[in-house]
Amino acid sequence: MTRRQGTRRGRETGGQGIGPGRGMTHGQEPGARGRTRRTAFTAVAAVLALTALQGRAVADSTPSPSGEPAAPAVWQPAGKALAGAATTVDAPQMQPATTYRDTIGPGETKYYGIALDARTSAYASAFAVPASGSRVAYGDGIELKLESAGGEDCDSADSHFQDEGDVRPIGTAVSRLIGVASSCQGADQYTLQVHRTSDGTSDPGAWPLELRYVGEPALEPGTTARPAPGFGTxxxxxxxxxxxxxxxxxxxxxxxxxxxxxxxxxxxxxxxxxxxxxxxxxxxxxxxxxxxxxxxxxxxxxxxxxxxxxxxxxxxxxxxxxxxxxxxxxxxxxxxxxxxxxxxxxxxxxxxxxxxxxxxxxxxxxxxxxxxxxxxxxxxxxxxxxxxxxxxxxxxxxxxxxxxxxxxxxxxxxxxxxxxxxxxxxSSGTSGLRFLAFAALGAGTVLLLGLAGWIASARRRAARTVRTPTAEAPQSGYGPPPAW
Missing domain, CATH: 2.60.120.380 (Jelly Rolls)
Incomplete structure (x- = not known):
């Protein structure tokens, strides 16, 4: 973000107050030279701060002196934000081949809507990503269920931690297969249910979720799939x-x-x-x-x-x-x-x-x-x-x-x-820092270019003022502004 910085014209003091400053030419405002320097120093300080920020970002994204990352890289759920509902009637609609993100709390159940035709097999997945370092207990996890509008259970699956403290991404998918089962074969509004199980001693924080639903087209009419190859186990x-x-x-x-x-x-x-x-x-x-x-x-x-x-x-x-x-x-x-x-x-x-x-x-x-x-x-x-x-x-x-x-x-x-x-x-942990580094570098470059143009313009104005005859010569002066 670029902050707009305007220059407000100073009030003229005539011969009263501080009077004309050293090196002032006729028409130059008192203290303008000081404001010029202060503004320049402010801009330089901003550039230095951004440069330091850039250095910090790059340093944070680099490995430790031993050559290894300082902390584990973690999955940051991606996709469109989609708030699951507490009831099936309010379930937000999911679109095929689209990734969504949400959160789920301990013991919470969330519902998402999926509209299916009578020919496409469908697969809906959900993965929970507890925060690194959080406490999880044996049996904590998520449970998935796919249901039809009539209450038929099309498929169910679960994924639970099998050990204390085993923090990692967990999840799986449920499906509606055409031609395999006798239920859930029609065109209907279906619901993906995601439930979180949690032990009383586990961290109560919400888990980020990543959800996705995809459809597999039917086979062309009159065709059959070849049998599985006869490989051994x-x-x-x-x-x-x-x-x-x-x-x-x-x-x-x-x-x-x-x-x-x-x-x-x-x-x-x-x-x-x-x-x-x-x-x-x-x-x-x-x-x-x-x-x-x-x-x-x-x-x-x-x-x-x-x-x-x-x-x-x-x-x-x-x-x-x-x-x-x-x-x-x-x-x-x-x-x-x-x-x-x-x-x-x-x-x-x-x-x-x-x-x-x-x-x-x-x-x-x-x-x-x-x-x-x-x-x-x-x-x-x-x-x-x-x-x-x-x-x-x-x-x-x-x-x-x-x-x-x-x-x-x-x-x-x-x-x-x-x-x-x-x-x-x-890793997702370093990408944001790397972006911050490039952003800081870009902002610093813009400030430097702007500062250079501003100084050049100020020197040209000063040169024009010196060449113009004045009715009152300055008593003393320091000469033209110093080169930066």
């Missing part, structure tokens, strides 16, 4: 050859780092959750091994039972599976093997198979429990070994564009899988 041998490439996981689905088959390395601070997305095409099966390396131990007696975690999510943000291991500074490993991607999986009785029913970016979240900070110093080195089985196959014939819902894999998805966070943002 035996876990493949982890990759042991090749150079590990650097990745920097994002703090959310929207900033997840794109990675593909190969070996990737990263570093995760206690209290952080880092997201990675892997493009998996129709007919392919992905396995991810997360190797948590040894770190510098500071307390041999510390033990965190769920110290490290690996979670897998579908392209519509539905939780597929989540595994954790104890961690006390010694290396350990977790793996997630998903079913081969097939449209026909939606009819599977196994939930973990049924959720792998479309090609697209599958998300893997790596979490280090906040209490790991009591056992080790600094971040935990993590190596992700990603393996893909099976050749990509042609997808089903959709009667519409499934890409709007994030379904499908194209050449760009593969070529952009270079380990960088989406959008190039390293």
């Amino acid at each position: 035996a876990s493949p041998t982890p990759l042991t050859t090749g150079t590990a490439r650097q990745a920097r996981g994002g703090t959310s689905f929207g900033t997840a780092a794109a990675v593909k088959t190969g070996i990737w390395k990263d570093r995760v601070l206690p209290g952080e959750t880092r997201f990675y997305r892997v493009p998996v095409d129709w007919g392919q099966q992905v396995t991810v091994f997360a190797n948590f390396s040894s770190a510098q131990v500071t307390d041999d007696s510390a033990y965190v039972s769920s110290g490290v975690r690996l979670a897998a999510y579908s392209p519509v943000r539905e939780l597929i599976d989540s595994e954790n291991r104890a961690y006390e500074g010694a290396q350990t490993s977790i793996s997630e093997q998903l079913a081969p991607v097939s449209y026909a999986n939606r009819a599977a009785s196994d939930d973990q198979v049924a959720r792998v029913r479309y090609a697209g970016p599958y998300y893997f979240a790596v979490t280090v429990h906040p209490e790991v900070a009591t056992a080790v110093k600094g971040p935990v080195p993590v190596v992700l070994r990603i393996q893909m089985e099976g050749a990509a196959q042609a997808g089903p014939a959709y009667d519409g564009d499934p890409g709007v819902a994030g379904i499908g894999v194209d050449a760009h998805d593969l070529s952009s899988a270079n380990g960088a966070p989406a959008g190039g943002a390293a």
Whole structure:
């Protein structure tokens, strides 16, 4: 914001009061030279203050002298603000392929409206992001339910903390599948219900929410999806050859780092959750091994039972599976093997198979429990070994564009899988500071340019005044204004 600064013409004093000042020419107002200098010094001080602000912003966004971030990066829910209602009749309407943000308090239930036709399968997700450092108890979490206007339960799911103090983003998605169930098949007004469970000892503050709803078009009339490939469930041998490439996981689905088959390395601070997305095409099966390396131990007696975690999510943000291991500074490993991607999986009785029913970016979240900070110093080195089985196959014939819902894999998805966070943002915690730094630098530049032009104009006015004969010469003077 630029503050407008006007110059008010001073009152003439004639020969009374202070009288003409030194170096004054006829027509120059008393004290103008002093006001000129004071204004210049004020402008310079403003520039210096903004420069200091810029330096502070840059310094705050840089790692500590050890080269590591000073604090865990956190997910800042994005999207349009949408206040969920306390009753279904007042539920605000959600639009497809749109991200929303809200908050939810302990024990609170919120409702959001979703209008569906009789052909489109729909998926609504909600994720809560408790503040870093807040207290959560076992069983705290959120519970989702999708209902029709007639009160039919279309789907329900929940996500709860499984350990004391396990602060991290939690959530999943619920769905309305066409042709799979007998209920919730018609065109109707549906409602997404989000409820927060909370222990009495947990922090009472509201949790930020990020919500999203997407639609999957129906298949073209007369077409059927091919059956799932016949892959086994035996876990493949982890990759042991090749150079590990650097990745920097994002703090959310929207900033997840794109990675593909190969070996990737990263570093995760206690209290952080880092997201990675892997493009998996129709007919392919992905396995991810997360190797948590040894770190510098500071307390041999510390033990965190769920110290490290690996979670897998579908392209519509539905939780597929989540595994954790104890961690006390010694290396350990977790793996997630998903079913081969097939449209026909939606009819599977196994939930973990049924959720792998479309090609697209599958998300893997790596979490280090906040209490790991009591056992080790600094971040935990993590190596992700990603393996893909099976050749990509042609997808089903959709009667519409499934890409709007994030379904499908194209050449760009593969070529952009270079380990960088989406959008190039390293973390939400530093982006605001980096913006502030650039804003301060820009404001300082504007002030400097304005100050230079103002001084040049003042010197030209002074020169014109000196060349004009005056009836009364000054008694003494200091000459022209000094050069800045």
